[in-house]
Amino acid sequence: MNIAEKMQTQLKEEIKAAVLKAGLAAENEIPAVILETPKDKAHGDYSTNMAMQLARVAKKAPRQIAEIIQENIDLSKGSIEKIDIAGPGFINFYMNNSYLTDLVPSVLAAGNRYGESNAGNNEKVQVEFVSANPTGDLHLGHARGASVGDSLCNVLEKSGYDVTREYYINDAGNQIHNLAVSVEARYFQALGQDKAMPEDGYHGKDIIDMGKELAEEFSDKFANMTKEDRYKAFREQGLKYELAKLQKDLADFRVKFDVWYSETSLYENGKIDEALDALRQNGHVYEEEGAVWFRSTTFGDDKDRVLRKQDGTYTYLTPDIAYHKDKFERGYGKVINIWGADHHGYIPRMKAAVEALGINPDQLEVEIIQMVQLYKDGEKMKMSKRTGKAVTMRELVEEVGLDAVRYFFVMRSGDTHLDFDLDLAVSQSNENPVYYAQYAHARISSILRQAAEQGLDVSADADVSLLTAEKEIDLLKKVGDFPQVVAESAEKRLPHRITNYIQELASAFHSFYGAEKVIDKDNEVMSKARLALVKSVQITMKNAFSLIGVSAPEKM
RNA sequence: GCGCCCGUAGCUCAAUUGGAUAGAGUAUUUGACUACGAAUCAAAAGGUUAGAGGUUCGAGUCCUCUCGGGCGCGCCA
Numbered sequence: 001m002n003i004a005e006k007m008q009t010q011l012k013e014e015i016k017a018a019v020l021k022a023g024l025a026a027e028n029e030i031p032a033v034i035l036e037t038p039k040d041k042a043h044g045d046y047s048t049n050m051a052m053q054l055a056r057v058a059k060k061a062p063r064q065i066a067e068i069i070q071e072n073i074d075l076s077k078g079s080i081e082k083i084d085i086a087g088p089g090f091i092n093f094y095m096n097n098s099y100l101t102d103l104v105p106s107v108l109a110a111g112n113r114y115g116e117s118n119a120g121n122n123e124k125v126q127v128e129f130v131s132a133n134p135t136g137d138l139h140l141g142h143a144r145g146a147s148v149g150d151s152l153c154n155v156l157e158k159s160g161y162d163v164t165r166e167y168y169i170n171d172a173g174n175q176i177h178n179l180a181v182s183v184e185a186r187y188f189q190a191l192g193q194d195k196a197m198p199e200d201g202y203h204g205k206d207i208i209d210m211g212k213e214l215a216e217e218f219s220d221k222f223a224n225m226t227k228e229d230r231y232k233a234f235r236e237q238g239l240k241y242e243l244a245k246l247q248k249d250l251a252d253f254r255v256k257f258d259v260w261y262s263e264t265s266l267y268e269n270g271k272i273d274e275a276l277d278a279l280r281q282n283g284h285v286y287e288e289e290g291a292v293w294f295r296s297t298t299f300g301d302d303k304d305r306v307l308r309k310q311d312g313t314y315t316y317l318t319p320d321i322a323y324h325k326d327k328f329e330r331g332y333g334k335v336i337n338i339w340g341a342d343h344h345g346y347i348p349r350m351k352a353a354v355e356a357l358g359i360n361p362d363q364l365e366v367e368i369i370q371m372v373q374l375y376k377d378g379e380k381m382k383m384s385k386r387t388g389k390a391v392t393m394r395e396l397v398e399e400v401g402l403d404a405v406r407y408f409f410v411m412r413s414g415d416t417h418l419d420f421d422l423d424l425a426v427s428q429s430n431e432n433p434v435y436y437a438q439y440a441h442a443r444i445s446s447i448l449r450q451a452a453e454q455g456l457d458v459s460a461d462a463d464v465s466l467l468t469a470e471k472e473i474d475l476l477k478k479v480g481d482f483p484q485v486v487a488e489s490a491e492k493r494l495p496h497r498i499t500n501y502i503q504e505l506a507s508a509f510h511s512f513y514g515a516e517k518v519i520d521k522d523n524e525v526m527s528k529a530r531l532a533l534v535k536s537v538q539i540t541m542k543n544a545f546s547l548i549g550v551s552a553p554e555k556m
Numbered sequence: 557g558c559g560c561c562c563g564u565a566g567c568u569c570a571a572u573u574g575g576a577u578a579g580a581g582u583a584u585u586u587g588a589c590u591a592c593g594a595a596u597c598a599a600a601a602g603g604u605u606a607g608a609g610g611u612u613c614g615a616g617u618c619c620u621c622u623c624g625g626g627c628g629c630g631c632c633a
Contacts, residue, residue: 514588
């Protein structure tokens with residue numbers, strides 16, 4: 001348990017004890033004590049709404065109850081400096097700051113492990129994200145999904161979950177057929193032959209490049225094959241090429257998947273049939289008009305869904321059901337899918353399928369990432385993957401820089417439509433929030449470098465009780481918040497909380513920096529105390545950056 | 557037509573999932589560099605939380621309706 005948590009537990013117990021002592025309510029009538037950190041620090045370090053909650057039970061006015069609680073609280077037991085009653089009945093606690101002296105040494109000792117907690121109890125969680133079809137370049141929406149998904153995974157890991165990052169490769173189905181014939185057309189075009197692109201083909205630049213590369217490497221080898229062999233070859237080559245590109249682009253984006261899961265493998269190892277059988281055995285499957293249906297309406301879906309088409313092939317849903325069945329069989333307590341908003345209509349049927357397999361559908365969570373709109377020169381840019389007129393993730397990173405892209409995407413909660421202003425993101429000015437935070441880290445690094453040159457080392461036994469100035473206390477408290485911010489970010493699946501926190505931490509540091517001088521030749525004891533503080537800020541900042549996949553530069 | 561999501565400062569977004577006077581960045585205005593990094597700090601100004609009802613001690617947050625925007629609604633994936 002970290003220091004802030006300890007404080008809060010202690011305080012909660014003392015509040016409960018006071019309520020009991022005053023006879024305001026019986027033990028079983030007391031609601032769980034809720035502690036909040038007031039937005040306005042003039043309202044103390046913590047506040048509770050206990051008095052309002054007890055109004056009904058105690059049959060007294062909230063403010064009166066608050067006064068009674070106040071009288072019965074043991075200040076020293078709760079490490080409380082002062083108690084105020086405010087507003088409709090809030091009880092505000094001003095804590096004794098002496099606990100903060102323990103904070104700095106504990107952060108220094110924890111190092112890059114600072115922020116960890118065991119909130120997740122080592123539960124196995126699987127997160128599937130991006131999972132773009134291997135038929136073209138990753139674009140803006142995927143970049144958002146990759147940023148948010150990877151950050152969520154990091155935050156979950158830091159909070160004590162056992163996380164698996166997974167990418168589902170849609171290497172079966174119609175789109176791969178279209179890929180094969182698109183590659184074929186580009187190949188012949190590269191050989192100088194006039195070959196029209198198919199109606200549903202992929203017009204991306206990457207396919208043109210692939211056609212050229214194949215023509216260079218293999219010359220007219222494919223042209224001389226039988227039609228069947230040629231199709232097979234292009235299918236294979238296309239997949240290989242696209243998959244390699246996806247893996248490289250994501251690796252360059254600092255996203256590392258543990259598992260690349262092939263849809264085709266489900267066809268080959270019989271898992272689709274197993275899943276179908278399971279659904280059938282549970283009585284959720286029927287035949288009609290020559291097709292096999294899943295009665296998903298039993299579980300709240302709008303309409304029943306086809307599993308096997310009249311022509312005998314499966315719909316997209318069927319292998320996906322098998323995939324999800326397999327996920328749970330691998331022992332994950334929680335399965336999280338991060339999907340683009342264009343797939344939200346797919347949620348009810350997937351949940352229905354999970355439930356029909358006898359699994360609690362609450363174990364499947366689907367996080368929807370809203371669409372990204374790109375603006376350039378103040379105008380909306382039209383994008384279409386089919387015609388190849390999309391800005392790719394790679395281009396975006398080349399233009400904007402990886403740190404800024406990742407920061408920008410994690411900065412916003414996933415459930416709002418995002419306008420990405422290309423001109424703003426590109427600008428290397430202070431308009432770009434990522435620099436504000438990175439600058440704080442660089443500044444700290446610079447201070448530490450200079451201190452070292454002057455023979456001042458950071459040591460854990462510095463007398464941090466000297467840190468009593470307002471800005472120092474604010475900064476200490478902010479550092480102390482970190483583990484809980486991480487845990488909450490994980491629990492609520494809101495990785496953007498981390499960037500909010502980074503901004504606050506950076507702001508607290510810059511403000512402190514403006515008010516107090518760290519290295520003071522005439523006061524070595526104070527210098528050492530502040531150096532220890534600054535070092536703990538640096539550790540926290542760096543750990544926070546690493547959660548969102550952004551670098552913490554020592555110089556800029 | 558039906559379903560899901562969104563609507564908060566000029567702009568881009570937060571808001572401890574029902575808490576106090578709705579906050580940051582940016583843009584605007586003012587002040588601070590012979591200063592450990594001015595990519596910074598200090599301050600001012602900026603709001604009927606799209607609108608109308610309702611629920612309760614208390615609503616940006618929950619419910620109903622209206623308006624506006626996005627995305628879905630296939631034996632495509």
